[in-house]
Amino acid sequence: MTDFIAEMMERLPDRLLPLDAWHRERGGRMVPFAGYQMPVQYEGVMAEHLWTRENAGLFDVSHMGQVLLTGDAPDVALESVVPGEIQKLGVNRMRYSVLLNDEGGILDDLMVTRRERDLYLVVNGACKYDDLAHMREVFPDEVVITLLDERALFALQGPRAGEALASLIPDVASLYFMQAGAFTFDGMSLWISRSGYTGEDGFEISVDCDHAAQLADRLCALESVKPIGLGARDSLRLEAGLPLYGHDLDETVSPTEGDLAFSISKRRRSEGGFAGAERILEELAEGVDRKRVGLMVEGRQPVREGAELYVGDRMVGKVTSGGFAPTLGAPIAMGLVKAAFIDMGTVLEAEVRGKRIPVTVAPMPFVPHRYHRAKAV
Template identity: 55%
Template sequence: MLETPLASLHRELGGKMVPFAGYLMPVQYPAGILAEHLATRAGAALFDVSHMGQAELVGEGAAAALERLTPADIQILKPGRQKYGLLTTESGGILDDFMVANLGEGRLFLVVNASRKQVDLPAIEAVLPAGVRLNRLEDRALLAFQGPQAVPLLATLAPGVAALPFMGVARLEIAGIPVLVSRSGYTGEDGVEISVPAERAEALAKALLALPGAVPAGLGARDSLRLEAGLCLYGNDIDETTSPVEAALVWTIGKRRRMAWDFPGAGRVREELDNGPRRLRIGLLPEGRQPARAHTAIALAGETVGEVTSGTFGPSLNGPCAMGYVARPHAADGTALELMVRGKALPARVAATPFVPHRYAR
């Protein structure tokens, strides 16, 4: 198993290490997942996301080159701005979801999923024209500092961070350490993600955890936070069999791209937009306290109509929540369904996501 540059610090802090995407990562610390989740919602929590893949595309025409693999409009992305997008397959599935930032001067900064970086980066390299190159940034760590107090606290060390808008990106110094900061994250809360040289990552993490009220948080809280926020996890809620239309991610497809239909899988996407997909991603609120986990069958009148892809107990909701896919006729908000948990039918209803409102900086 691989380890991130913060592995020693995780153990020092009492992190419970588990395998995830080929890495040993902390699933929780002694305070527990519930406390870490609620601390993120109320204050500030630090997550290690260094297992993610970081890279730069460099050269004139980098944005146009990347558009060969994504329906996102990369060419309209202004310097200092970042966006979320999908890499798609020729059959209309989702190869991965990713973040891309325009650093100016023909440089794009990419963050891809840990479980997919060995697929994504070669796929990107394969479509690059002469003059554009992909630089893997394997010597960098990535930290997510999330919660309503994250930016105010961080601004005591780096005042410039407070001026960053949502999805803004800037090169800054934090406690004397040069970093790349984006005002983004995957918790539904305000916060930042910080790309830092690997050899300075532990010093940066300690500086952030020394801020008043800041706590470390692991994979468990990150998962419950993103699910309450209605955000997809690659490999659970989206994969190569899922289309952007089925996944309710049509908003990631640029208007210009919908006119040109020149991205991988455009035929399937266009057909599903015109005629409707066979299934749709939905939110689910089960009755009672018992969560329905991934692969739980979704039924109606005894007939299976879909499957749960992510499910947990939502600490902020004080109840269970889930996402999954159902046949399109059963996807309307409020639809009564049943979740087959341990052989019993658990009542649930289709619900709009996010389950907990996003609180990004606006």
Template identity: 55%
Template sequence: MSAETLLTTPLNALHRELGGKMVEFAGYEMPVQYPAGIMAEHLHTRAKAGLFDVSHMGQVKLSGENVAAALETLVPGEIQALKPGRQRYTLFTNEEGGILDDLMVTCFNDHLFLVVNAGCKTQDIEHLRAHLPAGVKLEVMFERALLALQGPAAKDVMGRLGPKGAALTFMGGARVEIGGIWCTVTRSGYTGEDGFEISVEEDKAEALARLLLDQPEVMPIGLGARDSLRLEAGLCLYGHDIDTTTTPIEADLNWAIGKRRREEGGFPGADIILDQLKNGTKRKRVGIRPEGRAPMREHTELTDAAGKPIGEITSGGFGPSVGGPVAMGYVDTALASVGTAITALVRGKPLPAQVASMPFTPHRYHRG
């Protein structure tokens, strides 16, 4: 896409003012890093707090009659079991059991609040409109900004500026006033750290971002560190680690299928997914630790000791907190046990690696 056709977020001018290196991502002009660099931004988020602009994500409000039951016809998560003020990760699936997108759903008293991926949001909206009953109202809120405040000091910042937000536990949500600005806040994120995602009206986004960046613990973080943080945390990136060719069971996302949904089904691809849940799959998403310092990137072919192809890497890079390369990908289930020796073909050269447990760095969510 040309610079003229790229979409921008409400914080575009602020990114430029802060020295952000702007790149195209999911049709938007976004900062990949700031002058401090990806390594410094990553480590700062792990040690203190980082502020991410994730306004390219899609925000959707669903309301109306039996809205939770209606959404359950499209996802395997237990949405009807969500109490007001609670959030859940789930997946849109297709009739073949493939993943159309992954999303977050938060229940409020009179509506469900959805956050979907940037690259999928247009088709997600079409999917919802095509399949939800007439009694459910869909409101697209793409004009709102979305900020993520992540890291162990995020709670201290929120405690000063929005104490109601700091009182939330992991996967909780509430309307919160932050420095005089009303926001929708969830205690969640995409880094493996404690933190918050903050939805705010676009005309108040820059003021809120500046307020957060004025706090001594906080620095701006770009897409580069966002990717390395989520990779260390073992979190999937849609279009890379999961897509329409992967099922939730292959992706090791069994935990996202609710107990009642396992018994009742009633979501797209349920027969295939529940059969895999019972009988297993031929391949599985695993963590991979290369031996040595060379990162193993996406699409790197994996083989067994005899040189037989067994899968490929879907995400890979250097893990600043780990101090070495980390990756994830799909391998034959027979070779998916932690510690299994495998080989990666990096530019045609076989390099040793082994299957590793994920996350590569411990999750530090605040569960209360």
């Protein structure tokens, strides 16, 4: 069990997902997370993790915030608080980015898609109301911000996700990684992107809440698809080296410290003009004091979030995510580590219940990504 799952089980419930009854009918073990009752597992985290690596898993991520930005120049407004290139983003193209405070810390990470008449954002469920409040505070009045509470969101992930979804909606086969479009299926209006947070090929599918059960039933009727809980989603994203907001990233961590410098586009590096640009551009030029790194753990005992990392008697960092990696058959972790100790192969020690466990700085992803990318011409 990862720290993520343990935390979910300690929180109080708030809202129900549109498919709450659907999950319970299929044996979903519901736990509180991000203000919702969420299915953490059905058959078990290990089995669901391995199924997704080999077939296709359907995740209910309706707790995430789906947001539309419309009105006058929403791309310009968004660029004031994210470091990515939004103004030149093509129609039906997506970009990962981070929402920044004035000090260059990360308030949330998010996906941005340009559509014909708006920008479509997907933000983290635990942050969505704070994100909306922040954007409303800093954006001009001409930009309209709308939370799509009437839409559910699914993630279909795994090496057979493409064939599975195309068997129902053939036109999705034309999508490559980080592309999106509007589709109609069985009377449902869907917004589908080829994206996800497991490191596998897959899709995120936005559907009206009234049609969510209908779509889930059609997908899970396919022999390659099973419903998968958020426990496996967490272990999959950890193997993929993908950060989890509130754990690996927070408002004290900059994109450069979080190993997300790729999210800072070339024009933005040159022009600046985004929140926290002074700090972030200085870090790009001069380096950072700490950085998010991958850690391979010696032995079988997982190293959990919060474990202190040492070189001798000197504390040099902390673990931010940790757990067992089913694909590798070994424990892995991520941590924020002082820059002097982030070279690949550097051996540190994690303190767990008074015992020191050797960990080695390792490249990420731990398991290679298998996104369905367009071939270079």
